Amino acid sequence: MISEQFDVFLFDLDGVVYIGDEPLSGAVESLARLREKKKIIRFLTNDPCTTRSKIVNRLNRMNIEAHEEEVITSGWATAQYLKSTNLKMAFVLGNNDLKWELRQAGIEITNGSSCDAVVVGWDNTVTFYDIQRAAKYIAQGAVFAATNADKTFPAPEGPLPAVGAIVEAIRVSTGKRPVIVGKPFPSMFHEAIKNLDPSSRIVMIGDNPMTDILGAHQAGLQAVLVGESNTYPAKNDFRNADANIRDLLGLFDPDIQIKKWVRPNYPWPESIKPGVAGIVFDEYGRVLLMKRADNGLWGIPSGHVEPAETVEQAIIREIREETGLEVQVKRLIGVYSDPVSQIFSYPNGEIAHFITNCFECQVIGGSLNKNHWETLDIQFFDIHQLPENLLPMHPKWLADALEQQTSSYIR
Incomplete structure (x- = not known):
């Protein structure tokens, strides 16, 4: 049984332990049994509108044992x-509980003309003027931090905007990506397991695949x-759970x-x-390669598709620019989506x-320009003497291009 396989149990609260002020079926008994087993x-919890002590009191009223050091809120x-990052002064879009937690950590709350960080939580009184001020501070160099990125929360009348809606408004207006602390981002989990024995067997119990799982x-x-x-x-x-339980x-x-769980690479x-x-071959059968400035x-030659472009137009444009x-497109080599080789992490934190769509292309004009900002070098290589430091997905594309089969297929 699951209870015997782990030493540490991380619990989401709302929807797992309780709903509102009532414990869910089996929650009180199950948590007590885990305590008995040491x-x-x-x-x-991603809820930024509470404190650890309030969560403890809420659980205790339900006859659930809890201690402040066991509670990790997003606030x-x-x-x-x-x-931990030595930020001393924050402009806060959040309620008094969030501000209290920040003050306990030595953070000064400011409404003045400057700050070290903009912290976004939840407060029903936030105005568009507040969002404008937050954007101004971030443009001036303040760190953009958010308690969580939940875009909605459930209400009797249906889903209502949550923290993520405010975060998105600031992100769009500043072009800056926030540091998000709450689930599913790492900070909250790191806080939860900090100081535990490294050999501890740990499991997360939650009801939301997008955050908990x-x-x-x-x-x-x-x-x-x-x-x-x-x-x-x-x-x-990553959103598929390793087990499913009713309660x-x-x-x-x-x-x-x-x-x-075996994490993919x-x-x-x-x-x-x-x-x-x-893939561009010259008259000698050599293939055109470019050495990228971002990773060496x-x-x-590769790139993205702009709005209203066909994929053929996109590769012609990318090759001309790079x-x-x-060139003109001769044929489609294949359509590739292998996550191991085609998930990219960008310096700004974005992961895509x-x-x-990989094409074979034929040169019809122009001349090599080695001064493009994305490249360190561009040259044709004999297919039997390719550089060793190739991007990981490209040898497969080249191998497929050299085959005689001309049909397109998904990989």
Whole structure:
């Protein structure tokens, strides 16, 4: 049974332990049984409108044992992030509980003309003027931090805007990506397991695949979903739970097995984007490669698709911009989406999964221009004497181009 396989249990609260002020079925008994077995318990919540002490009092009123050091809220974790990065003064879009947690960490709350950080939580009184001020401070160099990125929260009348809606307004207006502390991002999980024995067996119990399950898996932890099962089609989708239980009593069900989470060797992407690549041979059968300035690796000319462009137009444009050559498309080599080789992490923190249409192209004009800002060098190589430091997906594309088969196919 799951309860015997782990030493540390991380619990989401709303929807797992309680709803409102009422414990969910089996929660009180299950948590007491884990305590009897000397298990370590942590409670994690993305709610930025409360404090650790208030969560403890709320659980205690439900006859659930809890201690302040066991509770990690997104507000408290955000305060710890600012403290650890030596940020002293914050402009806060959040309620008094968030401000209290920040003050306890030594952070001064300011409404003045400057600050070290803009912290976004939740406050029903936030105005557009507040968002404008936040954007101004970020443009002046303040760190952009958010307690979480939840875009909505459930209400009787339907989903209502949450912290993520404010975060998105500031992100769009500043072009800056925030540091997000709450689930599914790493900071909250790191706070939860900090100071634990490195050999501890840890599991996350949650009801939200997008925060609890995804976040646990990104942190390298196994994850159990409470409630209705959500299954995503890809075997290695980080949002697929390792086990599903109806309520917390399922932790003690001997018939419920938990799979071992083996993290794939690529990060979880936040978006899927169309891409193009062009294999260009010269009259001697040599292939055109460019050495990229961003990573120093050699590769086939490649890029993205602009709005209203066909993929053929996109690769013709990319090759012209990157190399100075005018080309025409001869044939489609293949459509590639292997996540191991086609999930990219950008310096700004963005992670994207590219679906790449790879074409064979023929030179019809122009001349090589080695001064493009994206490249360190551009030249033709004998296919038997390619540089060793090739981008990882490109040898496969070249091998497929050299085959005689001309049909397109998905990989």
